[in-house]
Amino acid sequence: xxxxxxLRADARRNRDLIVAAAQDLFLEQGVDxxxxxxxxxxxxxxxxxxxRFPDRDALLRAVGEESLRxxxxxxxxxxxxxxDAWHALCRFLRGSVELRLGVLPAKLEPHLHQRMRTGADxxxxxxxxxxxxxxxxxxxxxxxxxxxxxxxxDIALLMTLQVYTPPNLPGEAAMARVVEIMLNxLRADAESxxxxxxxxxxxxxxxxxxxxxxxx
Amino acid sequence: xxxxxxLRADARRNRDLIVAAAQDLFLEQGVDxxxxxxxxxxxxxxxxxxxRFPDRDALLRAVGEESLRxxxxxxxxxxxxxxDAWHALCRFLRGSVELRLGVLPAKLEPHLHQRMRTGADxxxxxxxxxxxxxxxxxxxxxxxxxxxxxxxxDIALLMTLQVYTPPNLPGEAAMARVVEIMLNxLRADAESxxxxxxxxxxxxxxxxxxxxxxxx
DNA sequence: CCCTAACCGGAGGGTTTTCCTCCGCATGTA
DNA sequence: TACATGCGGAGGAAAACCCTCCGGTTAGGG
Numbered sequence: 238x239x240x241x242x243x244l245r246a247d248a249r250r251n252r253d254l255i256v257a258a259a260q261d262l263f264l265e266q267g268v269d270x271x272x273x274x275x276x277x278x279x280x281x282x283x284x285x286x287x288x289r290f291p292d293r294d295a296l297l298r299a300v301g302e303e304s305l306r307x308x309x310x311x312x313x314x315x316x317x318x319x320x321d322a323w324h325a326l327c328r329f330l331r332g333s334v335e336l337r338l339g340v341l342p343a344k345l346e347p348h349l350h351q352r353m354r355t356g357a358d359x360x361x362x363x364x365x366x367x368x369x370x371x372x373x374x375x376x377x378x379x380x381x382x383x384x385x386x387x388x389x390x391d392i393a394l395l396m397t398l399q400v401y402t403p404p405n406l407p408g409e410a411a412m413a414r415v416v417e418i419m420l421n422x423l424r425a426d427a428e429s430x431x432x433x434x435x436x437x438x439x440x441x442x443x444x445x446x447x448x449x450x451x452x453x
Numbered sequence: 454x455x456x457x458x459x460l461r462a463d464a465r466r467n468r469d470l471i472v473a474a475a476q477d478l479f480l481e482q483g484v485d486x487x488x489x490x491x492x493x494x495x496x497x498x499x500x501x502x503x504x505r506f507p508d509r510d511a512l513l514r515a516v517g518e519e520s521l522r523x524x525x526x527x528x529x530x531x532x533x534x535x536x537d538a539w540h541a542l543c544r545f546l547r548g549s550v551e552l553r554l555g556v557l558p559a560k561l562e563p564h565l566h567q568r569m570r571t572g573a574d575x576x577x578x579x580x581x582x583x584x585x586x587x588x589x590x591x592x593x594x595x596x597x598x599x600x601x602x603x604x605x606x607d608i609a610l611l612m613t614l615q616v617y618t619p620p621n622l623p624g625e626a627a628m629a630r631v632v633e634i635m636l637n638x639l640r641a642d643a644e645s646x647x648x649x650x651x652x653x654x655x656x657x658x659x660x661x662x663x664x665x666x667x668x669x
Numbered sequence: 670c671c672c673t674a675a676c677c678g679g680a681g682g683g684t685t686t687t688c689c690t691c692c693g694c695a696t697g698t699a
Numbered sequence: 700t701a702c703a704t705g706c707g708g709a710g711g712a713a714a715a716c717c718c719t720c721c722g723g724t725t726a727g728g729g
Contacts, residue, residue, distance in 0.1 A: 244704095244705095245696090245697060245698080245703090245704060245705065246697070246698090247696075247697070247704095247705070247706085248697095248704075248705060248706090251705085251706085267483060271686075271687060271688085272687080272688075272689090273686095273687075273688085276707095276708095281706080281707080282706060282707035282708055283688090283689075283707080283708070284689090284690085284691085284692095284705095284706065284707055284708065285705075285706060285707070287688090287689060287690080288705080288706085292689095293688095339617075340617055343617035344617060390627075391627075391630060391631075391634075394616050394627055394630075394631060395616070395631065395634075397616050397617040398614070398615075398616055398631075399614075399615055399616075399617065400610050400611070400613050400614055400615075401555075401556055401559035401560060401613040401615070411606075411607075411610055414607060414610075415607075415610060415611065415614075417638075418607075418611075418635060418638040418639060419634060419635060419638055420638070421637075421638035422633075422634040422635055422636070422637035422638025422639070423634060423638075460675095460676095461674090461675060461676065461725090461726060461727085462726070462727085463675095463676070463677085463725075463726070464675075464676060464677090464726095467676090467677085487715075487716060487717085488716085488717075488718090489715095489716075489717085492678095492679095497677080497678080498677065498678035498679050499678080499679070499717090499718075500676095500677065500678055500679065500718090500719085500720085500721095501676080501677060501678070503717090503718060503719080504676080504677085508718095509717095
């Protein structure tokens with residue numbers, strides 16, 4: 238669907254393999270993994286990788302776009318198919334945590350900051366995801382299912398939740414439990430007060446506005 | 454208190470600065486940070502670092518020991534000073550998440566695996582922490598404050614909870630909120646069932662028994 | 670106050686990692 | 700079948716990193 242210009246079938250396939258491999262490795266080892274390792278994991282030569290993605294940044298961008306898109310699809314489907322906002326929210330959070338869909342954009346954010354903020358596509362999808370979260374949050378609260386002292390920013394934060402899972406992760410099941418605990422903590426009944434004030438999108442924006450270290 | 458042989462006052466001070474810097478950097482950038490960067494952050498020369506810690510492993514060990522010890526102190530104090538097991542558990546979780554005390558040992562685990570499992574000191578403290586968690590969990594459940602379908606392993610996992618916090622973290626407050634949501638989800642009242650079975654120490658042990666990648 | 674054992678910093682040489690290009694060979698497609 | 704498009708990976712240049720070594724500084728007992 239990104240249509241990605243007419244690529245020969247095998248080229249197209251390789252491109253996708255590379256992005257997938259990069260997603261895995263970025264999660265496991267951080268965004269600094271040697272590109273050669275990405276190539277190896279994808280089962281292609283470095284040449285192929287560099288041909289398709291002239292520099293690391295291009296790859297970062299592709300991965301970012303892909304996961305934002307998936308996140309958006311997830312929110313979209315949840316909202317469309319679940320009976321109410323609360324269940325949509327549950328499904329969304331389960332999905333994004335279990336698939337690590339939230340972590341990736343968060344990790345990428347500092348690097349793609351400029352482009353996220355101004356640049357074309359990325360920025361737009363990002364906005365859509367945020368809007369989706371906000372919609373779910375507000376409606377769930379209106380329905381009295383989600384505790385009131387929560388903001389969309391809190392949800393966005395929870396999206397990026399992770400427990401330290403060593404690279405070989407036997408952790409799926411454990412994560413699922415954590416998510417449920419969390420959801421249980423979000424429910425409206427039996428709430429005990431939270432410290433501070435609900436985070437909204439602006440907090441998130443600020444939270445997100447990090448300046449890269451000396452970087453390079 | 455590890456007494457660390459008679460070191461001259463300045464040497465001792467530098468040693469501690471180094472460990473502290475390492476803790477920060479390991480958290481922020483992973484355990485592979487250049488040692489030179491650790492030295493810089495600590496405000497000492499590389500020479501000083503290498504004199505005190507012959508190799509990276511020695512530093513890893515020191516950091517691990519330090520954070521395990523702090524974690525143990527935290528559990529100890531919570532158990533001793535709080536009115537009941539539930540509040541002890543709350544305090545413990547708040548502390549370990551907010552101070553990132555849980556993440557560090559988890560991150561170190563793969564590297565110190567051998568030593569954790571068999572070796573002297575590390576192993577012993579680790580056991581103590583686990584025992585503490587177990588004690589709090591069981592008692593809180595006996596008191597009917599903590600939901601029953603939880604195991605010490607779940608708690609241990611929550612301990613290592615993190616939301617992706619970009620290096621410059623304006624995240625403290627946000628984290629605090631997340632923890633409270635978590636705690637609220639752990640309470641016995643109004644529980645909705647969790648998937649799977651409670652994780653116990655053995656799961657944790659297994660979860661933890663990762664083999665380092667090809668690594669080296 | 671003075672002396673020295675203990676400690677400090679960081680320049681620099683050697684090694685390892687990472688980047689990225691380039692080109693002969695393979696393969697999809699018309 | 701023909702050839703444009705795509706592939707792999709060897710290899711040279713550059714960067715990052717490790718760790719030692721030594722001239723200069725300092726803590727703290729006598």
